[in-house]
Amino acid sequence: MEALLEWWLTYQSAVAFIGVNALLALSVYATLSCGQLSLANAGFMAIGGYAGALLTLHTELPFALVLAAAAALPAVVAVPLGLPVLRLRGVFLAIATIGWGEVVRLALVNWDYTNGALGLVAIPQRAGPGVIYLCLALALFVFWRLRGSRAGQALEAIREDEPAARTLGIDTTAYKLAMFAFGAGLAGLAGGLEAHLTFMVAPSGYGFSRVVDMLVQAVVGGIAHFGGPVLGAAFLTLLPEALREVSRVTGMEPGPLRLLANGLVLLLVILFLPNGIVSLPQRVREWREERRAARALVG
Amino acid sequence: MSTVRGALVVLLTLSGVNTLAADSTARIGAALSLTGDAAVYGATQRNGILLAVEDVQKGQLPPGVKLEVVVEDDGSSKQQAISVYQRFINQQKVSAIIGPTLSTTATGADPIAQMAKVPVVAVSNTAAKGITDIGNYIWRVSLMEKQVVPGAMKTAQQRLHFKTAGVLYGNDDVFTKAGYDVMKATLDQLGVKILGTQTFARTDRDFNAQITALKALNPDILVVSALAENASAIVTQARQLGWSGAIMGGNGFNSPAFIKNAGPAAEGVLVGTAWNSASPSPANQRFKQAMAARGFTADQFAAQAYTGVLVLAEAIKQAGGKTGREDIEAGLAKVKNLDTPLGTFSFTPSRDGEHEPAVQIVKNGKFEILQ
């Protein structure tokens, strides 16, 4: 019992972080599910985090409302941003959204009211694994209802072939904008939760490397199914722990080793398992089918 | 090792001497940025800490007491730092923690130690807010910029009599931004007119535009708040662009890496710093010699980290050789006038560090005290 408590105390923050990262990976998945590579969510996370922090530090609002605001504000901002930006295709959308993230970060660095680079400190810890996983469960519920529904099918169609979807009468702009805003809301929620988990927010936490982390977790986990990003978040958050042993054995510094592992995993996934780890069972099944068929042919 | 000790115990018992005094080990966790943005500083801090741990075993610790340090990487990220702290506190059950390299990481992780009542000694955090004011278990060895800059600038002004200044600082890093805030306040206080202010980001390498803009205003002195890697580039480019006036920098300049990378351009640069590298104090000489013997570069970050360990050892001594968390916490409050590489060290009532800062000038490729 003692050991269990000790284990929980040691790893509870890791568990909480997996939850936050899962929300972020899902926010990237939201737009990837209709074929849009939007890298804007670090910027939205920053907005949510700062909004939540400011509300907690300067008002008496209950935590639930603070979180709601942290999710709502980025979603609202996403609409006027998304309208022009979502008209760009593929790579150009990615670039524009990277630019957006940088603009948010630079604005925060230069904003004296929030102490620029130092950010806001001494935020009371109002979030823990409980709240985080509750929010995650809600998000997953939404995705679950979406899947198989008419809206979900429309998104799938847009992802497969957008011009075709449009000719079929699907309002692609509305759907893409809705997912963009939804993703922004998820990222903002994650930002608000993280702010109340780690006592502080600062611009350095929302830079390009955060964007890359989110994207990698979503892709490695897999975008074939909404469970993928959660899997990816868990896998990549726990990877550094596992690597600690490897580092000791190989003698390679843990930092570069972690980067190398991230890069290799991403490369292997994108080359050989493009729909992510979550598609592994399906791929194994397919591979077994092929083997059986081939053997039937020969034997 | 324990088999040798065991054998010794057996021998001594057999020879009639009582068993050796029970020894206690104080386990300290050090969360350093060994990777990520602050990796350069974490690396040199580790050198200082490991060296100090060896040194204190030779005399500073009460007999029978050992110091053990576990160094972990916080990746310059608060998520990782928090995980490391949880491990230190709950799994490895450390008695004290030497705090994260970066101030922003510290504001995220230190509250955890405060809640768990584990003393933290910050050795490189310079932010004025958000460190020691987290709570009474957070202590700081590194001087804040506001303890270093005003005195340094006043001395410089008395020597150089400058009336106008151009200011350049890194605005996306807490270390350099804190430095700028204090520099600006001090310049205002001294009645020096700031003709122009320019900023840069930590990842920048090209400062020609900013320097040219400031140079055109013709100030008497160029005041710079930058980390060592940017500092050497700024100074080199300033000289290349033909700026021959005085240049004064803050804590970030206080590194042999600065002189090494800037080369001849570093001559004559003034540095207001927390670590007087030329100090003849015995602790400082010991520190520098030991670093040199191992081939490590002795810089301010290493000196502060080394001092952090010295302070913890002293706290254990003040606690009568006891190594528990509360013992060290009580012991830290009693640390006074300790001889360290940073000078004679004490804590202020708000648990910040206090010792004489210094103004240095680069002469012939070495830091010297400005007379």
Place this chain on the structure above:
Amino acid sequence: MQQVVNGLFLGSIYALFALGYTLVFGVLDILNLAHQAVFMLCAFTALALVGTLHLHTLVALPIAIVAAGLVGVLLERAAFRPLRGRSDSNISGLISSLAAATIFEALALAAWGPGQFRFPFGSVPDRRLQLGGAIVSEVQAVIIGISVAMMLALTWLLRRTRLGRHIRAVAESPLAARILGVNVDRVIAASFFISSALGGAAGVLFGLAFNDVSADMGRSVELKGLAVIILGGMGSMPGAVLAGYGLGIIEVFTVAKLGSSWRDGVSFAVLFLVLLLRPRGLLGQAATRLA
């Protein structure tokens, strides 16, 4: 006047970097985010050649550049060719290049550590010249010169040689090029070689110019590079050059007139405005919108 020189100098490096970026995009329709990692690796290679093997800088330069080109070919083979048939190849290509960039950075960190390195004193010339009220260092002048020479060489390659014609054909339409008998695989490999050689050259020159080589030196240039190729037009070489110099000068004068806090903001503002108002950039022709 000094600021103009500063702008031209910064612009040369941006332009050289962007050229490689935009070449690969033009030919393969993929944003190669590993470009900045090659930029960095080439600088380290040159540093190793000069610092450890004590080669003269002018000898180390071409060796390092060729090495960078070869890394580019390897990159194409390992990370891009397997993706070629896929429908979402430009997104998966981007992700693949991101993976490669991470791996390269990890290798550099493992080999050299996180610090900042400079070329040994004396390996880089130190003289300064006066040029009508502005001071130009010899290094800066040489870098501007080499950049311009490389850009002219690239133009000659694309306009006057058979390889250049093939590259342009593949950029137009790989299928048509293949039907016309062009060895598309080899042309793509050659394009990557050239692209990475250019990026690597920019890296070495950058490292020489600022006397600073570190594992994260590519990051700041990467994002600026994006602004440059968008402004110039994806796939357009002259656009990349024009935009590179343009952005260099804009940045420098933003600092002079508005202050440096605005500098990066202006670059991204330019990026946004171009994407919203004229996505194909100054001289580009790539289809950038869906409708």
